[in-house]
Amino acid sequence: xxxxxxxxxxxxxxxxxxxxxxxxxxxxxxxxxxxxxxxxxxxxxxxxxxxxxxxxxxxxxxxxxxxxxxxxxxxxxxxxxxxxxxxxxxxxxxxxxxxxxxxxxxxxxxxxxxxxxxxxxxxxxxxxxxxxxxxxxxxxxxxxxxxxxxxxxxxxxxxxxxxxxxxxxxxxxxxxxxxxxxxxxxxxxxxxxxxxxxxxxxxxxxxxxxxxxxxxxxxxxxxxxxxxxxxxxxxxxxxxxxxxxxxxxxxxxxxxxxxxxxxxxxxxxxxxxxxxxxxxxxxxxxxxxxxxxxxxxxxxxxxxxxxxxxxxxxxxxxxxxxxxxxxxxxxxxxxxxxxxxxxxxxxxxxxxxxxxxxxxxxxxxxxxxxxxxxxxxxxxxxxxxxxxxxxxxxxxxxxxxxxxxxxxxxxxxxxxxxxxxxxxxxxxxxxxxxxxxxxxxxxxxxxxxxxxxxxxxxxxxxxxxxxxxxxxxxxxxxxxxxxxxxxxxxxxxx
Amino acid sequence: xxxxxxxxxxxxxxxxxxxxxxxxxxxxxxxxxxxxxxxxxxxxxxxxxxxxxxxxxxxxxxxxxxxxxxxxxxxxxxxxxxxxxxxxxxxxxxxxxxxxxxxxxxxxxxxxxxxxxxxxxxxxxxxxxxxxxxxxxxxxxxxxxxxxxxxxxxxxxxxxxxxxxxxxxxxxxxxxxxxxxxxxxxxxxxxxxxxxxxxxxxxxxxxxxxxxxxxxxxxxxxxxxxxxxxxxxxxxxxxxxxxxxxxxxxxxxxxxxxxxxxxxxxxxxxxxxxxxxxxxxxxxxxxxxxxxxxxxxxxxxxxxxxxxxxxxxxxxxxxxxxxxxxxxxxxxxxxxxxxxxxxxxxxxxxxxxxxxxxxxxxxxxxxxxxxxxxxxxxxxxxxxxxxxxxxxxxxxxxxxxxxxxxxxxxxxxxxxxxxxxxxxxxxxxxxxxxxxxxxxxxxxxxxxxxxxxxxxxxxxxxxxxxxxxxxxxxxxxxxxxxxxxxxxxxxxxx
Numbered sequence: 001x002x003x004x005x006x007x008x009x010x011x012x013x014x015x016x017x018x019x020x021x022x023x024x025x026x027x028x029x030x031x032x033x034x035x036x037x038x039x040x041x042x043x044x045x046x047x048x049x050x051x052x053x054x055x056x057x058x059x060x061x062x063x064x065x066x067x068x069x070x071x072x073x074x075x076x077x078x079x080x081x082x083x084x085x086x087x088x089x090x091x092x093x094x095x096x097x098x099x100x101x102x103x104x105x106x107x108x109x110x111x112x113x114x115x116x117x118x119x120x121x122x123x124x125x126x127x128x129x130x131x132x133x134x135x136x137x138x139x140x141x142x143x144x145x146x147x148x149x150x151x152x153x154x155x156x157x158x159x160x161x162x163x164x165x166x167x168x169x170x171x172x173x174x175x176x177x178x179x180x181x182x183x184x185x186x187x188x189x190x191x192x193x194x195x196x197x198x199x200x201x202x203x204x205x206x207x208x209x210x211x212x213x214x215x216x217x218x219x220x221x222x223x224x225x226x227x228x229x230x231x232x233x234x235x236x237x238x239x240x241x242x243x244x245x246x247x248x249x250x251x252x253x254x255x256x257x258x259x260x261x262x263x264x265x266x267x268x269x270x271x272x273x274x275x276x277x278x279x280x281x282x283x284x285x286x287x288x289x290x291x292x293x294x295x296x297x298x299x300x301x302x303x304x305x306x307x308x309x310x311x312x313x314x315x316x317x318x319x320x321x322x323x324x325x326x327x328x329x330x331x332x333x334x335x336x337x338x339x340x341x342x343x344x345x346x347x348x349x350x351x352x353x354x355x356x357x358x359x360x361x362x363x364x365x366x367x368x369x370x371x372x373x374x375x376x377x378x379x380x381x382x383x384x385x386x387x388x389x390x391x392x393x394x395x396x397x398x399x400x401x402x403x404x405x406x407x408x409x410x411x412x413x414x415x416x417x418x419x420x421x422x423x424x425x426x427x428x429x430x431x432x433x434x435x436x437x438x439x440x441x442x443x444x445x446x447x448x449x450x451x452x453x454x455x456x457x458x459x460x461x462x463x464x465x466x467x468x469x470x471x472x473x474x475x476x477x478x479x480x481x482x483x484x485x486x487x488x489x490x491x492x493x494x
Numbered sequence: 495x496x497x498x499x500x501x502x503x504x505x506x507x508x509x510x511x512x513x514x515x516x517x518x519x520x521x522x523x524x525x526x527x528x529x530x531x532x533x534x535x536x537x538x539x540x541x542x543x544x545x546x547x548x549x550x551x552x553x554x555x556x557x558x559x560x561x562x563x564x565x566x567x568x569x570x571x572x573x574x575x576x577x578x579x580x581x582x583x584x585x586x587x588x589x590x591x592x593x594x595x596x597x598x599x600x601x602x603x604x605x606x607x608x609x610x611x612x613x614x615x616x617x618x619x620x621x622x623x624x625x626x627x628x629x630x631x632x633x634x635x636x637x638x639x640x641x642x643x644x645x646x647x648x649x650x651x652x653x654x655x656x657x658x659x660x661x662x663x664x665x666x667x668x669x670x671x672x673x674x675x676x677x678x679x680x681x682x683x684x685x686x687x688x689x690x691x692x693x694x695x696x697x698x699x700x701x702x703x704x705x706x707x708x709x710x711x712x713x714x715x716x717x718x719x720x721x722x723x724x725x726x727x728x729x730x731x732x733x734x735x736x737x738x739x740x741x742x743x744x745x746x747x748x749x750x751x752x753x754x755x756x757x758x759x760x761x762x763x764x765x766x767x768x769x770x771x772x773x774x775x776x777x778x779x780x781x782x783x784x785x786x787x788x789x790x791x792x793x794x795x796x797x798x799x800x801x802x803x804x805x806x807x808x809x810x811x812x813x814x815x816x817x818x819x820x821x822x823x824x825x826x827x828x829x830x831x832x833x834x835x836x837x838x839x840x841x842x843x844x845x846x847x848x849x850x851x852x853x854x855x856x857x858x859x860x861x862x863x864x865x866x867x868x869x870x871x872x873x874x875x876x877x878x879x880x881x882x883x884x885x886x887x888x889x890x891x892x893x894x895x896x897x898x899x900x901x902x903x904x905x906x907x908x909x910x911x912x913x914x915x916x917x918x919x920x921x922x923x924x925x926x927x928x929x930x931x932x933x934x935x936x937x938x939x940x941x942x943x944x945x946x947x948x949x950x951x952x953x954x955x956x957x958x959x960x961x962x963x964x965x966x967x968x969x970x971x972x973x974x975x976x977x978x979x980x981x982x983x984x985x986x987x988x
Binding site: 032055058059061062063066067068069070071072073074079080081103105174294314317318321322325326327328329330331332333338339340362364434 | 526549552553555556557560561562563564565566567568573574575597599668788808811812815816819820821822823824825826827832833834856858928
């Protein structure tokens with residue numbers, strides 16, 4: 001892996017200074033074109049061996065390009081807000097929007113490599129980490145990001161020489177951190193782990209470039225050229241056609257025929273008022289108790305509500321929040337994405353709401369919009385919504401691994417019941433605004449939505465985060481089922 | 495202050511249950527109308543004495559209203575990300591957008607009251623805090639927020655009785671925090687400080703409502719009614735006319751005649767290439783050194799660049815960033831606000847970029863847009879840009895108090911020089927996109943901009959954050975002046 005980067009190639013000063021102006025112009029030009037098109041972001045991972053000049057090259061690239069549209073993220077230790085979320089949260093929150101360049105100095109590779117090389121975690125954890133990384137990078141590039149990964153390399157001997165030199169001079173000694181010394185002491189282990197990580201995460205859409213860190217000029221110029229090449233290459237590609245947004249997307253052949261799942265639900269189930277009242281009190285009290293347990297402060301909750309318009313999502317959510325301490329939950333009503341959200345990968349707007357420890361995030365509609373409304377209305381292309389199933393499963397897996405109790409409800413009603421409720425809404429003055437022409441249009445596509453929902457349920461019911469199907473024709477029955485399911489999920493987690 | 499809330503008023507169950515449905519309908523209706531108009535946010539401060547039922551009332555309000563459009567912020571201890579910003583940052587980041595309701599359970603009042611009542615800080619600090627709070631609330635309401643402040647009161651005896659009761663029962667003992675006990679032990683001091691704080695921060699636009707916490711039903715119903723009254727009252731007001739946005743705003747009489755300030759700048763100052771090269775190296779090295787000092791890690795920097803189009807802001811910024819470790823700075827190019835930013839008070843989009851300790855935020859254009867482009871083009875109303883001077887001074891004061899080195903540059907060029915640079919830009923292929931029809935339109939209003947800039951400089955040059963006027967006709971001279979000024983400012987701060 002690294003041998004090719006140990007030839008200690010050098011550029012003399014004249015070569016460097018001759019080449020530089022042209023490179024800088026290329027970089028600036030590429031950057032401005034990127035910005036103007038605002039079609040894709042660039043994510044640049046900077047990793048490698050201490051003393052191999054990572055910082056110097058990052059500084060050079062920043063100096064050559066327009067600093068207003070380039071952001072360097074020095075990923076030190078996570079803050080406490082970050083520690084209470086899934087590990088990838090801190091990277092998600094820093095992703096560059098379309099048109100901009102984000103440099104990750106320290107990245108999702110740091111922790112897995114360090115911890116494996118120092119034998120704090122074993123083979124199994126490394127394999128898992130690499131899987132996670134591959135999914136993440138696949139998602140990033142599927143969503144249009146240009147992803148580049150630079151590895152800065154040095155031989156053991158050269159690294160030792162540089163560290164010693166810094167250490168001997170009192171004025172530079174502070175630059176040698178304890179971490180650097182530890183990594184140098186374990187050079188061989190780091191080399192082995194890194195070599196494996198690089199080869200297993202190298203892919204055409206997420207290539208590693210190993211840079212020989214021996215000579216500053218060679219390293220900087222090579223890094224700059226690779227970056228310029230990559231951006232220019234992407235800009236030269238034809239813009240993707242807008243087939244994605246054509247309504248015909250909804251007419252694509254279904255992935256599976258799974259309607260029976262929803263058709264077989266027994267929508268005649270009801271709960272008489274007396275029983276409802278009693279059980280409502282019972283389960284709300286239980287939910288209140290459970291979420292007030294001390295152990296819950298170490299967990300967090302992500303509750304998802306999906307269903308056709310007027311299926312009773314809002315009123316079910318209200319029965320849940322009534323039982324919760326108002327300080328521990330947030331309800332997120334998901335509508336069309338904002339401008340900032342549209343400039344990011346699809347899941348970004350949901351990642352930003354990942355709850356801290358002890359908190360609950362309730363989603364009234366959610367990331368499943370990708371495989372429901374966006375699929376049916378053709379807002380997402382076929383490839384976009386098809387890969388969303390895996391992306392979503394991975395997202396929820398990360399939430400769960402970080403201690404989130406993930407519960408998902410599909411609230412099912414009949415087409416007749418929807419009509420009845422639409423009419424009711426139009427009669428109640430202050431609810432009238434809740435019903436829009438769009439609701440009526442969506443209703444016309446009832447079958448498409450039912451079909452998409454069935455697909456969704458089948459593809460994203462994982463062992464740890466299954467869908468709970470709620471017979472919602474009778475609101476009382478539905479609310480109790482929701483409350484009971486939440487109680488059970490939290491009990492299991494506690 | 496509190497006597498009126500010590501009458502222990504009660505509502506019996508029948509009264510309560512009779513009144514409740516109507517109140518809930520009113521609240522929901524008010525909430526939906528607010529949401530539909532998306533014209534103003536509601537900020538509700540919940541404060542008061544432990545055991546007076548703050549949490550219960552917040553829960554009741556949350557249960558009665560639509561939880562999707564109401565967010566409760568339990569303000570516990572600040573996170574480390576918050577500790578490294580000005581104290582108000584954690585409130586700014588949680589402000590509700592227009593149309594939504596934000597409940598602050600724990601607020602900007604908590605720390606000043608606790609710290610004064612426990613005699614950790616004295617008279618002087620309290621007076622300062624109250625000033626800060628008044629400015630903040632004035633800004634919030636000037637920006638359109640509906641601000642309500644509820645204080646939950648209990649007599650000393652009643653509070654003691656409740657704490658004892660909770661404490662004696664093992665199942666509820668955990669609810670009595672150390673903080674509660676401490677506050678109860680100092681009941682009289684808290685009463686005195688709170689009374690004073692309330693009376694000094696009570697204003698028609700930011701009223702306090704003192705609620706007797708003795709009876710749950712009375713307290714909840716009263717709180718709900720006050721909230722409904724306030725929202726309904728605001729909704730009933732006529733919508734503000736769009737005079738604000740009319741271009742005639744730019745024709746308003748100037749606040750002062752201060753052009754000479756800029757006209758007297760000596761734009762003939764230049765720096766020969768040799769000297770420039772030497773001084774550039776010198777000051778960049780000095781800036782690099784200064785920002786790498788250990789003590790700088792306790793400070794942070796906010797550098798603002800303003801000036802006419804083509805005044806050389808971008809290229810000056812690049813000379814600054816070249817000297818900085820790429821990991822410690824962010825450059826924010828300020829253009830039109832995003833959708834999320836438009837739903838917030840004007841300064842929100844700048845508050846979000848307040849740097850952490852050891853970091854530098856560089857603004858290529860800034861909050862001064864309010865009194866420059868927004869004033870001249872009439873995007874801000876006369877009252878908006880006029881009050882912006884004070885708001886900005888207060889914002890910068892808070893940044894400085896929190897350890898930020900605030901440096902502001904106005905880069906001045908002549909109208910001829912601008913033309914020359916515009917023409918140059920149009921000739922350079924990859925810079926062509928930097929020049930837009932808008933730039934030419936702005937140029938037509940040269941005198942208006944110069945006048946607005948003079949006003950701005952006069953009104954916002956504070957002792958601690960003065961404007962540095964940069965003669966920018968010669969780029970070399972300008973860049974060196976910028977670098978030198980930054981070095982001096984940081985040296986002073988260190």
